[in-house]
Amino acid sequence: LTMKIMRVQGGGNPVVSSLKAIEQTVAELGSETIKNVALFCLSNPFSNPLLWKTDANFNQFWFHSLRCAVIARSLSEHLLPASADEAYIAGLLHDVGKLLLWSNLKRDYEPLFKKSNRADSALSAENDSIGTNHCEAGWNIVRNLRAHPFVADAVLYHHFTPKAVAAALPLVKIVFIANTLCYKGQGSDQIDLMQTLGIDIPAERLDRILAEAQKYTDELLADVDLTAEALLKDPLPSFKDRDAALHGILGEFRELSARQLTFAHTQPEKDAVERQKHLLRSFKILFDVAAAFFFPYVSARNALVGKPTESEPSTWPIGEVELPVTSGGNLPALTLSRHQIVDSFGYLANDLVTIADEQVIRLLNTEGMLCIPLIHSGRWIGVICAGIDEPQFPLLWEQLNLLNSFAALAATLLDQTGGVEIPPSSPRQGGVSFDEEALRRVIHEVNNPLGIVKNYLTVLGEKVADRFEVKDEIALIRQEVERIPGIIAQLSKSRYKGDGDDEVLDINVIIADLSQLLTASVLDQAHISLN
CATH class of the missing domain: 1.10.3210.10 (Hypothetical protein af1432)
Known part of the structure; x- marks a missing residue:
């Protein structure tokens, strides 16, 4: 857990110099994210086949x-x-x-x-x-x-x-x-x-x-x-053949915690750049990758086009990278056209690494890279290029199912045509004309420090848990801070005439999934039958 947090903290800073820096990262990530990371780490030893024998x-x-x-x-x-x-x-x-x-x-x-x-x-x-x-x-x-x-x-x-x-x-x-x-x-x-x-x-x-x-x-x-x-x-409990069901449950638990970490901070109201940034951060945490880029697919150019995020050093010229999606042109293009993960070491395919691939690998500052295609409903969304050293490959290969699961989730969240973005309508008659992009930037800039303030208040509250008068004052401050996003959200809502079309939700599918998940892990053990 310490190493995962250090890896995230070090992504935008040259040196992780102290525990204070790690604590600051914990506050910036927020207690929910840290909890999800901890749950994911907790399940790793028990869902890892290496530990069985x-x-x-x-x-x-x-x-x-x-x-x-x-x-x-x-x-x-x-x-x-x-x-x-x-x-x-x-x-x-x-x-x-x-x-x-x-x-x-x-x-x-x-x-x-x-x-x-x-x-x-x-x-x-x-x-x-x-x-x-x-x-x-x-x-x-x-x-x-x-x-x-x-x-x-x-x-x-x-x-x-x-x-x-x-x-x-x-x-x-x-x-x-x-x-x-x-x-x-x-x-x-x-x-x-x-x-x-x-x-x-x-x-x-x-x-x-x-x-x-x-x-x-x-x-x-x-x-x-x-x-x-x-x-x-005693060492960690060893698994026998009869524990296969338990392993399955823990594997599901690991997948669920990974999904929760992926979906955290990727709400529909966030802009595309924010979603990309949070998904890349989740990817690095889940798979212990130090550097990763997302290249969105731009159909008008038939190319993967690099877009920098705030977490990348300004010296990385990602915005200058454009990889044409042509046969054999580069590994990211191959992974997209083949709909399969490709690596630069030749383990998954025998494709030659091109000069463009070598340049991207040098930007990642690693020995090689793993390219993961993001495809949703047959549409090309883009490619994640993860920088890895060769000894990391076996560890990532062990998590191939989780890699594919993450790619499917990320593609869904990043698909701009899948109804994620709310389409803008004309301003209300007689209303104020808003600059939509400027408004989005303001909301983003305000919400970032507010989130950090709330997380610091949570940490501070734990430190003074035995001082009731101070705890009450912190709760009051937090209550007022939590009102601010709601006030700002009114600006965003006034920009549109309606809330968009309703979605059809099959609640029976959700109930069936939940019952399947709970039956083996909870209900059977408590002798409860669910009809």
């Missing part, structure tokens, strides 16, 4: 990561107060390379994952077996998240020798010590290590830091009715 203890992995983050932050507060946030992020993500290697090289890496520990021989075993190690893999991931460069460095060097780390900058030393303390006894046992690293911190202080970290993690676990002993005793 594994003895790897991911609970232990998570617990170690969290504990290392807490210890690193406490050490930084003593040694490098200005970088306490960076220390926490680096500690949390220091072993994330193990997840990448396990996901892509499960058969070869799982024995190493299960045996990995603080021993320096662990890196040698990884290098000998697969030609790389989790430190290098993690460094690449964190660096591509546009994290602070010293955070990525701390991930890269956390298994180096104490003598080598002694020459590093402080954040690398802090994460190295935190990782060591997670594995090796009391702080009083590490005096020689501190001297080697040139760190002046009393043994008593180290012991206090460890005790505080233990208390903090115990409190977190208590919030979800767990203890460290119970968490570390």
Whole structure:
């Protein structure tokens, strides 16, 4: 979840420098979006076939990561107060390379994952077996998240020798010590290590830091009715053949949370540019893609034409890109004409990459790209070009159904001819003539900061939950803020004579879908029959 938020936050900023930046992104995304992202992440482990037959203890992995983050932050507060946030992020993500290697090289890496520990021989075993190690893999991931460069460095060097780390900058030393303390006894046992690293911190202080970290993690676990002993005793529950129905339910749950995330912020009243921006952001969150472009199809030119959004750096000349939809001209055109996903690595087809494709890939700043066609009711809507490195392809291939589902939803939402936009009519007789585009821009510019203010009020309300007088005042402010969009909406409504034609809605189809969804997961278990 942290990495997904960092990826979104880093999309328009060169460096994710602190937890404050992540918290700001959480506020901008809003609690509903974060909730949907969290639900999607929650379903991933249980709907991922890779996890069905594994003895790897991911609970232990998570617990170690969290504990290392807490210890690193406490050490930084003593040694490098200005970088306490960076220390926490680096500690949390220091072993994330193990997840990448396990996901892509499960058969070869799982024995190493299960045996990995603080021993320096662990890196040698990884290098000998697969030609790389989790430190290098993690460094690449964190660096591509546009994290602070010293955070990525701390991930890269956390298994180096104490003598080598002694020459590093402080954040690398802090994460190295935190990782060591997670594995090796009391702080009083590490005096020689501190001297080697040139760190002046009393043994008593180290012991206090460890005790505080233990208390903090115990409190977190208590919030979800767990203890460290119970968490570390067993790995994630393994799936047997008889759990196929449960897997199906969780797969549906994952699809539903993905749909909810896709539909969030894409209401019909939003203009096309806004819908494109939010759909691209949802795509990046769902599929862990750092960069993606949407090329709408323009029938008058028979071409895919690039359109920049606010989330793209101004240095990206996407607005200058026009890809003709001709046979063999470029991969985005091929994916549209064939109605199928195409990649630049040649896994899905053997088409040659053209110069135009290479130029788009360079704009994405990745090794290659995945092209996803958006087609609705036989109409070409456009193409999403996702920038990916080659190791990402197997992970995306595992989610092919979800990719196709997302493409179908996105095409529906972006189809301008499908009744999404309300057709303008003449101004009311005797009324004021509005500049429609200017009005839309004003509404958009007002709603953006209002949304951020509302989200910050929600966060602030949680922080002062025990102060009733302040909570009431926040509620009053929120109530007044929520009135503003309604007032602005009156301007938009006065622009049109009517609300458009009514739609025919088959409520029985909706009821049938809901009953099918609920039967296996809820009704059968409660012995309730639905006729």
